[in-house]
Amino acid sequence: MEIKRIFDLLPYYEEKFKPKDDVLAGKENGEWKKYSIKEIRDIVDTLSYAFLKLGVERNDNIATVTNNRPEWNFIDFSVMQIGAVHVPIYPTISIADYRFILKHAQIKYMFLSGMAMYKKLEPIIKEMGHLKGVYILNDEEGLPRWTELLELGRANVDEERLNKLKNSITIEDPATLIYTSGTTGTQKGVLLSHQGLIVNFIGVSTTPDFGEESRALSLLPLSHVYERMLNYMYLYLGISIYYAESIPKFQANCQEIRPYMMCCVPRVIEKVYNGVMAQGRKLKGIKRALFFWAFKIAERYELNNANGIFYQLKWKIAYTLVLSKLRDALGGEFRIVVSGGSSLNPKLCRIFHAAKIPVYEGYGLTETSPVITVSSSEPKGLKIGTVGPPLPGVEVKIAEDGEVLSRGPNRMIGYYRDPELTASVFDEEGWFHTGDIGEIDQDGHLIITGRKKETFKTSSGKWISPQPIENKLTASLFIDAAVVLGQNQKLPGALIVPDFEQLKLYCQQKGINYTTNDEMAATKLIRDLIKNEIDSVNKTLGHTEHIGPFCLITDEWSVNGGELSATLKVKRSVISEKYADKIEEMFS
Known part of the structure; x- marks a missing residue:
């Protein structure tokens, strides 16, 4: 049928x-x-x-x-x-x-x-x-x-x-109207056809x-x-x-x-990982050493046995003794976890693959019903650090300024009751302008490097894409959320929301006394701890991307509070407005 x-x-x-x-x-x-x-x-x-x-x-x-x-x-x-x-x-x-x-x-x-x-x-x-x-x-x-x-x-x-x-x-008729604000906060009604969604669910069925x-x-x-x-x-x-x-x-x-x-979205994977690491920190002696050794092995995991026989032997030991517990904690049957909505730190992707919980990343927007590219179980269909190749029948190219463009039968009918906005996102050749910055690798897989509207230029004239830096920061056990800023500043800075559950355990272990989160965040030992985490990330970045000043935020960012979207993305414009005074002080 x-x-x-x-x-x-x-x-x-x-x-x-x-x-x-x-x-x-x-x-x-x-x-x-x-x-x-x-x-x-x-x-x-x-x-x-x-x-x-x-x-x-x-x-x-x-x-x-x-x-x-x-x-x-x-x-x-x-x-x-x-x-x-x-x-x-x-x-x-x-x-x-x-x-x-x-x-x-x-x-x-x-x-x-x-x-x-x-x-x-x-x-x-x-x-x-x-x-x-x-x-x-x-x-x-x-x-x-x-x-x-x-x-x-x-x-x-x-x-x-x-x-x-x-x-x-008919297949071209409207099926649904979905309102999306992304991280901008402005609601847009996206009208999708039966065709767009059918192309998607059949395309990803491999x-x-x-x-x-x-x-x-x-x-x-x-x-x-x-x-x-x-x-x-x-x-x-x-x-x-x-x-x-x-x-x-x-x-x-x-x-x-x-x-x-x-x-799920990357934030869920991060929470699972942080929960597991918190349990590991409670271990003592040989069990603790074995736990962290296994996760160091997992961080180096490569698909298709690319690390060689000696690594595979160590990985099998790490999986049997430690990593299998992560898989068992999630039911023991997972063959695929699809991560979408924003980029996932490749380190976490490797760890979950090493635990036999394969993470498949995809990419798209509500306007494209939604998938443009996705990883698959087909030969060469999965590469860590990419969001996969285009769906069958969907075209992808990179514009001169690095923006990802897409064209295909998955495109929306248009923005509801807003023909001018609809016309603004399609060019004369029918390419949809996604607003994302990316590149296509030698195997045809797409790599997303940031949002076009989020990139900023430092005072030295260097363009910075904040999202990859933020992903590395939030991979830290002690950092729950981060926003990187720095338009016209000498160096980028970061608003950091610590993971206070992890910090409480750290304070217990180090004998740090406090009564409130504000008091905890103000202690020199905690600020030094976060500074060390930032320094570790800086070692992986280009010199012009190094985080300089930072500010610890003790508020919890949430959907109800307005700082996060319904899909748990940070609303950058809301954060910039809410913490304008702190940002000014951070760069002063």
């Missing part, structure tokens, strides 16, 4: 794969609630009947604001197969962003996780004259639940009308070398286009999808379901 619209995945799945009860699974009251493909198709069609009865028309916008769960998929497919447009919204953005998105998209119906989210959005909802109804997904009182629509749909079955609508939808016998853990928000596209890929390959309860609980979920695959 050929897939021409995303909702064709459901009959395709039922036709191609053996029946099983966990096509989708989510936690309810501490137990995994599982759904078969027959149950999913029945629910999806029933919701479509309900939407038609409510008067939902082609190209109407239907929003979801919820955590990852099977019900998200039911709404997604039922909306798409009647020609309406699903608008998934992060459940962690600011009130200002919600107000802009909900009004700009003219949302007709909205599905919320529960009453807590409703109370958060209630002032905005009361302003939305175009909104016709709000439903909640949790089993709570206060608003109609989504299950009431199942009753409405069962009472108004119209199979002929639904099939007619399905058949009228990455896994496993299929319907396996399980995936869905961790990133489904409102993130990368996670959503991978969910479609999982269905395309017959891989069962289990929705993680949260990032703090994902390791426990890994132990329960023993997933083969998941997608």
Whole structure:
């Protein structure tokens, strides 16, 4: 069966794969609630009947604001197969962003996780004259639940009308409207077609070398286009999808379901690594020495036995005695961890490969549905330090100023209700200007070196790309986040958010007394510790890239605080404004 619209995945799945009860699974009251493909198709069609009865028309916008769960998929497919447009919204953005998105998209119906989210959005909802109804997904009182629509749909079955609508939808039609702000803070509505997402999930389907016998853990928000596209890929390959309860609980979920695959952002990998290293620091004597020896071996790991026989012998010992514990802590079955959203420090990539948890990096933007390049399990499809070769049918080239350009059927329809902005990112030859700086190596793999808008020039006239430096800084056990700045300054400087959990352990070991994080960060021993970490990074950098002044920030950067995006990227403009006084003092 050929897939021409995303909702064709459901009959395709039922036709191609053996029946099983966990096509989708989510936690309810501490137990995994599982759904078969027959149950999913029945629910999806029933919701479509309900939407038609409510008067939902082609190209109407239907929003979801919820955590990852099977019900998200039911709404997604039922909306798409009647020609309406699903608008998934992060459940962690600011009130200002919600107000802009909900009004700009003219949302007709909205599905919320529960009453807590409703109370958060209630002032905005009361302003939305175009909104016709709000439903909640949790089993709570206060608003109609989504299950009431199942009753409405069962009472108004119209199979002929639904099939007619399905058949009228083409591959070029809109499938979803996704709002993205990146690290700039300005929300843009990106309208994506069925074609763009289909090209993506079929193109990346060569990455896994496993299929319907396996399980995936869905961790990133489904409102993130990368996670959503991978969910479609999982269905395309017959891989069962289990929705993680949260990032703090994902390791426990890994132990329960023993997933083969998941997608995450580098920050999650960094947190796992830092947690493991913290445990290592608690060891004593020979166990401690063996632990850190094994991780030094892991940092030198190369693919395809490139380090030679002697290294392989040492690696096997390191894996057996130490590194296997990292794999076991994540369920013991991982064959692929996809890292996206920003660059991952190659050191961490090597360590996870050495622990038999292969990390595959990919690259793309919401505007490209999203993948432009991705690593794969095909011969020469994976190289540490790169984000892989282009997807089949997608072209990539580097402009004269180093910007990465892309062209292909995965491109967006355009920015919603903003033709001028759409025209500004495509040139006359149809190349999409990504805003990222990169290079293509001799094997055709793309390497991203920074963001065009983030590069700055020092007073000596040298251009600095901050992201690679920040990645090296945050690889330190003692640094949680970093922002490198220095426009027109003699040397770059850095705002550093220490990892206070690691520093507390360090203070205990060194007998350093303190009462608050501010007091801890002000001690000479802690400042010297962070300075040593920066000096270690400087040894790996060119002279003009060396970090000079630095400032320790004792605030925790978070999504709710506004410093991080919903995908845990640092919002550089917010940081620059919030800490303007500290930045000025740092460079004075």
